[in-house]
Amino acid sequence: MADVLDLTTLDRSLAQQVTPGRWEEMLSCIQCGTCSASCPAAHAMDVSPRRMWRMVNLGLVDEIMHSKTMWLCSLCYQCQVRCPRGIPLTETITRLKEMAMERGLVRSRASAAFYRSFAYVMRHYGRMREMEFMMRFILSSNPLGALGYIKLGPILFLRGKVKLELPTFGKGRLDRLFERVAELEGRK
Amino acid sequence: MKYTFYPGCSQEGTALEYLHSTLAVLEALGVELEELEDWTCCGASVAAVMSDLLGAVMPARNLALAEQIADGRDLLTVCSACYTNFCRTVEAAADPKRLQTINQALEVEGLTYHGTIRPRHLMDVLANDIELEAIKEKVQRPLEGLTVAPYYGCQTVRPFSPFDDDQRPTSMIALLEALGATVHRHAREASCCGTSLVMTKQKVGLSMAGAVLEAALPADCIAVVCPMCHVNLDSYQDKVSGALGKPVRIPVLFLPQLMGLAFGLPEEKLGLRRLVTPARPVLEKIHNAHHATRDT
Numbered sequence: 001m002a003d004v005l006d007l008t009t010l011d012r013s014l015a016q017q018v019t020p021g022r023w024e025e026m027l028s029c030i031q032c033g034t035c036s037a038s039c040p041a042a043h044a045m046d047v048s049p050r051r052m053w054r055m056v057n058l059g060l061v062d063e064i065m066h067s068k069t070m071w072l073c074s075l076c077y078q079c080q081v082r083c084p085r086g087i088p089l090t091e092t093i094t095r096l097k098e099m100a101m102e103r104g105l106v107r108s109r110a111s112a113a114f115y116r117s118f119a120y121v122m123r124h125y126g127r128m129r130e131m132e133f134m135m136r137f138i139l140s141s142n143p144l145g146a147l148g149y150i151k152l153g154p155i156l157f158l159r160g161k162v163k164l165e166l167p168t169f170g171k172g173r174l175d176r177l178f179e180r181v182a183e184l185e186g187r188k
Numbered sequence: 189m190k191y192t193f194y195p196g197c198s199q200e201g202t203a204l205e206y207l208h209s210t211l212a213v214l215e216a217l218g219v220e221l222e223e224l225e226d227w228t229c230c231g232a233s234v235a236a237v238m239s240d241l242l243g244a245v246m247p248a249r250n251l252a253l254a255e256q257i258a259d260g261r262d263l264l265t266v267c268s269a270c271y272t273n274f275c276r277t278v279e280a281a282a283d284p285k286r287l288q289t290i291n292q293a294l295e296v297e298g299l300t301y302h303g304t305i306r307p308r309h310l311m312d313v314l315a316n317d318i319e320l321e322a323i324k325e326k327v328q329r330p331l332e333g334l335t336v337a338p339y340y341g342c343q344t345v346r347p348f349s350p351f352d353d354d355q356r357p358t359s360m361i362a363l364l365e366a367l368g369a370t371v372h373r374h375a376r377e378a379s380c381c382g383t384s385l386v387m388t389k390q391k392v393g394l395s396m397a398g399a400v401l402e403a404a405l406p407a408d409c410i411a412v413v414c415p416m417c418h419v420n421l422d423s424y425q426d427k428v429s430g431a432l433g434k435p436v437r438i439p440v441l442f443l444p445q446l447m448g449l450a451f452g453l454p455e456e457k458l459g460l461r462r463l464v465t466p467a468r469p470v471l472e473k474i475h476n477a478h479h480a481t482r483d484t
Binding site: 044101127137152163 | 238239297343399
């Protein structure tokens with residue numbers, strides 16, 4: 001981080017990008033810290049939510065991408081509904097995650113595996129298949145993580161909570177829709 | 189009373205008992221449902237991270253399908269994440285430019301979304317569309333002696349809360365009391381269950397689930413209205429106990445399961461055996477209370 005920030009030449013493009021249509025509200029952040037105080041995961045974050053909003057407004061994109069903060073957000077929306085400036089904070093975190101995914105800068109291997117595995121199953125089958133999703137997630141994040149489910153896995157199976165379904169290959173149920181969305185967003 | 193019904197993915201898998209108990213209870217109350225044909229995933233917490241547009245298109249696909257058969261009916265969903273995604277999309281559709289882009293995407297599915305459908309959460313319908321008297325009339329085995337801790341979770345009331353307070357919701361109180369139960373109010377009724385952090389950042393996720401379970405412990409069971417909350421609170425109690433260094437054990441039932449028990453519906457229809465944390469203590473308590481009343 002630069003030692004001295006020149007406030008007259010600040011780059012507002014990050015705020016514009018991650019709080020689309022409402023970036024001026026983002027700039028109105030008063031750094032009160034209600035977000036940090038309301039966040040159930042703040043204790044585990046390397047950069048507190050309050051600090052991260054300041055970084056957004058200062059355009060410090062590398063610092064934000066480097067932090068693990070966004071990957072600890074569980075979408076509880078507490079910061080957003082309590083923000084005295086009415087800034088859509090939780091939605092902004094989702095945009096930051098999107099930016100990190102797009103740039104291949106996900107600072108959490110498990111989170112990247114989670115989103116990719118889920119998106120694959122959703123696109124391929126149109127609906128969630130929990131068993132296949134779990135297998136894909138575990139194999140692509142940390143295969144040893146399967147050990148953590150040695151006790152719970154069989155219980156879930158016996159209770160009928162997860163069922164074995166053979167995977168299918170070939171064309172996915174929502175391929176066309178996903179491709180069309182990518183096209184419209186200019187990613188293809 | 190009739191709704192278009194969007195079950196949601198979890199209700200075909202981990203939360204099948206939520207689906208079955210909801211159908212049984214709504215049928216008992218004379219509510220008609222028409223399941224949305226060819227529904228697909230709402231996008232969960234994932235589509236919007238993959239792309240902003242995809243996060244609107246996944247719910248919009250289902251909303252567009254629902255509009256085709258709407259006939260003035262609302263779209264009922266039992267999952268809080270589906271509910272939030274639908275509400276987000278209704279909000280996005282208010283911007284004509286955004287709606288146009290959504291429809292450019294839906295073209296490949298042969299669908300057009302107009303932004304006219306109203307998504308409703310099961311909690312809202314149970315608390316506000318159905319008369320409390322109608323519920324009381326159905327109660328055959330009151331849950332006397334049973335203390336229930338309500339748990340709403342986050343997205344049932346946040347960020348969209350047209351029917352309840354987003355900090356201190358109250359929708360379940362009168363309902364649980366109508367079933368004959370005693371309500372244990374606690375500080376974590378609308379706190380986060382940890383959602384997918386239980387998978388990706390397990391230590392943090394378990395501490396969040398643990399905080400909810402601990403707050404609810406003085407009760408005999410927890411009542412939930414979201415399949416995600418249910419997985420975290422019901423399935424991970426061993427891991428939570430390990431993380432907290434003390435045993436944390438409390439049955440977690442879906443609200444319609446408790447309603448079904450009070451209505452005297454057959455237990456197999458309510459899927460109580462599917463719970464990871466056994467519901468036996470709850471059943472015994474109800475059973476004993478009935479015997480006690482009969483004996484006196």
